[in-house]
Amino acid sequence: MGENAWAYISTGTADELTLRSNREALERLRLQGRVLTEMSGAQTRLELLGDAYEYPVLLAPAAYHRLLHPEGEVATALGASAMRAGMIVSTQASVPVEEIARRATGPLWFQLYVQHDRAFTKSLVQRAANAGYRALVLTVDVPVSLRNREQRAGFRLPPGVAAVNLRGMVPPPPPRAEPHESEVFRGLLDGAPTWKDIAWLRSISPLPLLLKGIMSPADALRAVDEGVDGIIVSNHGGRALDTAPAAIEALPLIAEAVAGRVPLLMDGGIRRGTDVVKALALGARAVLIGRPYLHGLAVAGPLGVAHVLKILRTELEIAMALTGCATLRDITPEVIWR
Numbered sequence: 001m002g003e004n005a006w007a008y009i010s011t012g013t014a015d016e017l018t019l020r021s022n023r024e025a026l027e028r029l030r031l032q033g034r035v036l037t038e039m040s041g042a043q044t045r046l047e048l049l050g051d052a053y054e055y056p057v058l059l060a061p062a063a064y065h066r067l068l069h070p071e072g073e074v075a076t077a078l079g080a081s082a083m084r085a086g087m088i089v090s091t092q093a094s095v096p097v098e099e100i101a102r103r104a105t106g107p108l109w110f111q112l113y114v115q116h117d118r119a120f121t122k123s124l125v126q127r128a129a130n131a132g133y134r135a136l137v138l139t140v141d142v143p144v145s146l147r148n149r150e151q152r153a154g155f156r157l158p159p160g161v162a163a164v165n166l167r168g169m170v171p172p173p174p175p176r177a178e179p180h181e182s183e184v185f186r187g188l189l190d191g192a193p194t195w196k197d198i199a200w201l202r203s204i205s206p207l208p209l210l211l212k213g214i215m216s217p218a219d220a221l222r223a224v225d226e227g228v229d230g231i232i233v234s235n236h237g238g239r240a241l242d243t244a245p246a247a248i249e250a251l252p253l254i255a256e257a258v259a260g261r262v263p264l265l266m267d268g269g270i271r272r273g274t275d276v277v278k279a280l281a282l283g284a285r286a287v288l289i290g291r292p293y294l295h296g297l298a299v300a301g302p303l304g305v306a307h308v309l310k311i312l313r314t315e316l317e318i319a320m321a322l323t324g325c326a327t328l329r330d331i332t333p334e335v336i337w338r
């Protein structure tokens, strides 16, 4: 991929401490190997929000796949479908949600960024539901953020790549702040969603609702109280609050608070099958991957995405065999070496 796209894909916020810690924390964890376990009939199937999945890895929502491949999200969906993996399509997808749905044969979820224009937001949710998306993922962790490395690289969307699903929206009003006033509090945060929007979203959408970007047990409990159907523990791949802990560090605390009332998913730094095992051992039902499949997409389009999934799935099966886990249910906290 070109330098411009690389600046967008690879960066995290500010000093990228959280971006790095996602990997470092996973690398610090050790797995407890087990031997001579009966593995006949071993498999990786799971049920999530009423649908069956063959293995616990989904593609995380990411904006602008056409930065990486001319067919953008359609190419990604073809790769995911070939490997029967779930894919979460971003609000900032560079291909219309309906077109992605027409071409995909695997399950799609829709990731929502609530827009300041709530009527437009509602129509977007309805478009996704009408197109057959299976769940709504509300991302809550980046009302504002600043990626300095991307800024320094002078990243710009190339001509022809845009958030096409947001076309037709009333543009946000220009920031109202006078030069001596706060641009953040009086401009960028205008129209950002709050807890009040959760009940509203549930009232306008027939789809199961998940919150993505929860890192605090208190927020997780509030989300359960608000009636969400699932939580994605995530720091946005280090692109939201810098100096936040690794997602894998927040996961067990949130799992303890939520106590199985809704399924937990997790993302941030998942690169190997052993990482998937670690996340499941600490309370996740499934994981999402972001940058790995974006790299696959850039290298080889649908085949690249499928290949990344294939590698990860195979590694997961090997890690399960070597930790004596014949099914996902066998992946308990005892798998983590202490």
Ligand SMILES: Cc1cc2nc3c(=O)[nH]c(=O)nc-3n(C[C@H](O)[C@H](O)[C@H](O)COP(=O)(O)O)c2cc1C
Binding pocket: 008, 009, 010, 022, 060, 061, 062, 063, 090, 091, 092, 111, 139, 212, 234, 235, 236, 237, 238, 239, 267, 268, 269, 270, 288, 289, 290, 291, 292
């Ligand atoms: C280039 C890029 C674009 C992203 N765009 C979105 C987005 O539009 N919506 C969203 O909820 N998360 C977005 N994310 C966050 C991912 O969904 C996910 O949380 C993160 O990439 C997981 O970490 P990983 O890349 O280490 O696997 C984006 C991440 C990257 C790297």
